[in-house]
Amino acid sequence: MRGILFLLFVAVATATVYDRCDWARVLKNNRMDGYAGISLANWVCLTKWESDYNTAAINRNSDGSTDYGIFQINSRYWCEDDRTPRSKNACKIPCSALLTNDVSAAIRCAKRVVQDPNGIRAWVAWRNHCQNQDLRSYLAGCSL
Numbered sequence: 314m315r316g317i318l319f320l321l322f323v324a325v326a327t328a329t330v331y332d333r334c335d336w337a338r339v340l341k342n343n344r345m346d347g348y349a350g351i352s353l354a355n356w357v358c359l360t361k362w363e364s365d366y367n368t369a370a371i372n373r374n375s376d377g378s379t380d381y382g383i384f385q386i387n388s389r390y391w392c393e394d395d396r397t398p399r400s401k402n403a404c405k406i407p408c409s410a411l412l413t414n415d416v417s418a419a420i421r422c423a424k425r426v427v428q429d430p431n432g433i434r435a436w437v438a439w440r441n442h443c444q445n446q447d448l449r450s451y452l453a454g455c456s457l
Contacts, residue, residue: 328369329414331383333357334455336366341457343420349427353457354448355439356423360384361451362438368419369412382411384423385436391422403429 331339337357340346346353363385364370372380378389378397386404388397394408404422411419426435433439 328367328412330368331366333361333366333451334457336360336383337452337455337457339416340420343417345420345423348424349432351427351433352448354451355433355443357451358443358446358448359433359436359439362442363436368414368416371412379408381408382419383416384411384419384426385438386411386419386422386426391426 337353340356341353345351345356360366360383363380364383366383368383370380370382370385372385374380374387376389378387378400379394380387381392381394386392386408388394388400388408390401391404392406392408392411393400393402404418404425406418406422411422427433429435434444
C-alpha cells in the first residue's frame with residue numbers, strides 16, 4: 314500500500330494541466346482525431362469536462378471506484394488501483410500510470426474504452442456536455 318501511495322504522490326508531482334490547444338495537438342499527434350469514428354473536438358470536449366485537461370485529476374465515486382487522469386478512467390473497469398474491489402483492469406495498467414505528464418498510457422486506455430460497446434458514451438461528461446453539441450469552439454484558434 315505504501316508503494317501505491319508513493320507512486321500516486323510521484324504521479325501528481327509530475328502532472329500537467331494542458332492548455333486546450335496544446336492538448337488538442339497532443340491528441341492529434343497520437344492519432345485520436347477520427348479514432349473509432351470520434352472527432353478530435355469530441356475528445357477535447359470530453360477531457361475538458363472530465364478533468365479540465367489535468368493529468369492529475371482524481372475523483373472518488375460513491376461505488377468505491379475512482380476515476381483517474383485526464384480522461385478520468387475508472388478503476389472498476391479499466392485500471393488497477395489496489396483499492397477497488399473486483400476491478401476488471403481491462404487496460405491492464407496501474408491507475409497511477411494515468412496520472413503522469415506522459416499521457417501515452419491514458420491515450421492507449423481511452424482507445425481501449427471506446428472499443429467497448431458503449432464507446433464514447435462510457436463517459437458521463439461527454440453525454441452531458443458534448444453529445445449533440447456544436448463543438449467547434451473546442452478547436453477554435455488552435456491552428457491544427
